[in-house]
Amino acid sequence: MEYKFNEIEKKWQDYWRENKVYQVSNNSGKPKYYVLDMFPYPSGAGLHVGHPLGYIASDIYSRYKRLKGFNVLHPMGFDSFGLPAEQYALETGQHPATTTEKNITTFKAQLDKIGFCYDWNRELRTSDPQYYKWTQWIFLQLYNSYFCNTQQKARPIADLVKKYETKGCKNFTADQWNAFTKKEQEDILMNRRLAFSAFGEVNWCEALGTVLANDEVVNGVSERGGHPVERRKMRQWFLRITAYANRLLQGLETVDFSDSMKEMQRNWIGKSEGAEIEFNIKNSTSRLNVYTTRPDTIFGVDFMVIAPEHEIVTAITTSEQKEEIEKYLAYVKSRSERERLAEAKTITGCFTGAYAVNPFDGRKIPIWIAEYVLAGYGTGAIMAVPCGDQRDFAFAKHFNIPITNIIGTHFTGHEANPTKDAVLQNSGFLNGLVMKDAMAVAINKVEELGIGKRKVNYRMRDAGFSRQRYWGEPFPITWCDGIANPLDASELPLELPHVDKYSPGPNGEGPLANLTDWINTANGRRETSTMPGYAGSSWYFLRYMDPHNDKTFCDRKASDYWNQVDLYIGGTEHAVGHLLYSRMWTKVLFDLGLIGFDEPFKKLLNQGMIQGSSRFIYRVAGTNQFVSAGLKDNYTTQPLHVDVNMVDGVDLNIEKFKQWKNAEFADATFILENDKYICGTEIEKMSKSKFNTVNPDELCDKYGADTFRMYEMFLGPVEASKPWDTKGIEGVHRFLRKLWRLLFDDLKGKIWTDAKATDAELKVLHRTIKKIEEDTERFSFNTAVSTFMICVNELADLKCNKKEVIEQLLILLAPYAPHICEELWHQLGNKGSVLDADYPTFNPALLVESTKDYPVSVNGKLRTNIILPLNLEQPQVEELVLQNEVVQKWLDGKPPKKIIFVKNKMINVVV
């Protein structure tokens, strides 16, 4: 009986589906465990071998946990709103809903082929109205909440209104509040809502009539068409994530993410401590407020730099400088934020003609504007200290601004020195203090004089939450006289209306603005922008817990039961965006009492990227002739990507190549080396356009899903990035066939027996149990696969065909290769899924050894091995070692200085 993997895999996938083997209940006496993958965006290109890496890891772990007696939630869904579908619609006229549906069908079929244990009954799609109804609902919760600074948590905005009505606040009394117009009141509340509307800068492209993402802007022009792009203020929705900055920071202490992942989030949040200091401006009533982390350097300030967008600019610019400044402002407007921050080499700036006054020594400080200072960070103004900050130093040198030295010999005049350990000079009342200590002294003085205060600052900005696009969640908001009106929860979902064309609406609005019937309602004009991609993904892990509930987003009972995601697997590309947003949403829902935990993901495992190994051929310039890689240097050539699937290693299959792309290269000729065409190679991102993608379906057809799963794991540690190479897959396939042959012979059929296992066989088994359990627990799936190979090799060497042993092995292997294990499990006469078997228990007694083959080194160099009983103590060991012939040879008659003996490890003789 042969190992017919295709039949077996189909059979068990059907069985699992029909018997609902992976359906999970919210009621169970077992402890729960929640394993989640970052759900995919269903792109038109389908799945390539890079996608399933994390899915296989999570699937193995889910099955393992189930075998270990847990009620495991392991769902899958689709992040199905997004730009590519809309872009595709723009090009082909096909509705995003149609193409998305089609793509999801393909994805699901591909996923099912690999044999994942998803509970598809809980599948969700962010673009499904039954799902985004609750995305909109949560948005309304955010809209109707504010961040209470006293309690450091979200509270209903109604609480704030009540306070204003009865007590007022430091800016107005209750009477004043009650006298405000509705619009005035709403404007004040908008400044506190967690989801709020305000003006924000966007990349505006006049020619395309639309807003562009940062990466759609290249060198100041649009990527599509090369049209000019400028910064423009537009009304946008935002999430007040900055209010949660500190809690997001503190929450990192309570979760199990890698240190580098936490570090990335900390850097993004960018907490800094310093001071805000106000400077008077000469001949002006305006004052300039700067934020600095180094108040100790206040006597070293030689100039100020403010953001070109700073509101004070026009007020302080002198008439002589007006023209210059306007020219510079026009230049800055043409620069995307990314460009403004990216080019460190070219220094630009412009003097306003105005001077600030140093409050301590009265010195005149010129005020400049420069693109590297952003309006959105701090106060949008900095005090520049060239002797201590390299960027300020470069700026001063470039514009010939004299530099004051406040750190004596620590400053060379050739570069800035950002030390905090220097003793201050030329620094008035701070003279003689070490900079570190001077900070507090300076801040205290500033506060005493009432010209500034201690300030904690965050680099993170509030998150832009609207997009001028079609394929996203509509906002449940209408506008009337400049006042936003939320829809009532009973009116949800506000369904995304059908459109016939996907081009932008007037005045930079999204496509929805074209639907006059839809936007005009009795309660005002509908919001025409839609929510960004991360809206639906910020809370999806909750919906899986209670996916069909039409009363609430997730019943509190369900979220109390499943609680946090125990293991979350996904790529590092979501390190800051998605993870921070979902952490924030979780905290808000927790604050409002809607769920019982405030961190969504207990443990995060980052899978590495599988890169593609591209193949190149070299066209001789201007011909249809291609030269083999080894000879290409003799010609002028252009490299051309060829499909990796037509290449065996680096050896091009010329016949296949000639038929490629509708026989585009049918007439090509070749310059070969040793009768072969050798391709060039390069490791790149796996992508369709580079022809280096490998389709998992084909590998599953050719070798089976079990082989494919194990090979992906065998490639290396899950967390590591590595290039894909199909070559080694044969080895894993051979392993599974070898396992099969322990029970079945191709000719004789069944060869397994009920005979009792020998000690040697049990030893092999229990060594494997121990190692597999350890490796699976620490997500070391690659070494687990090796362990299985070793085990089967050893059992084959022992000619062990015993049910007693192999049955246990099948349970261990089931998470990794579920189909073959299920088949063999039943062949051995068991009923029910192998996943419901009892996980083998490791028996240490079987592995106890009485002797050890010790490596013996002389002076740290390994010279021989000696087998010694394990119960020997140092003196006996020394005696036996010194008797050894090889050791005596290396001692060469000299007495040993010392003998190091580590029990059960090694022996080292020092001469």
Next chain:
RNA sequence: GCCCAUGUGGCGGAAUUGGUAGACGCAGCAGACUCAAAAUCUGCCGUUCGCAAGAGCGUGAAGGUUCGAUUCCUUUCGUGGGCACCA
């Protein structure tokens, strides 16, 4: 520029706490079985010297700590990724 990760045979990788470097697999070589092939099995497989026994070298490089370093420390180079005039 800053931060993080990483560097081990022809290749993917292993060595979990400082204790036999190269497990396991791929590729390669030699052989068995076969009319032949596939499949399977056996042996070899870091490098240099040597018939061999054995010896020298060897985890990017150079130092250091240690009886002992792929593992810890310092310096340095390469690669990958992330962030970026963030005050």
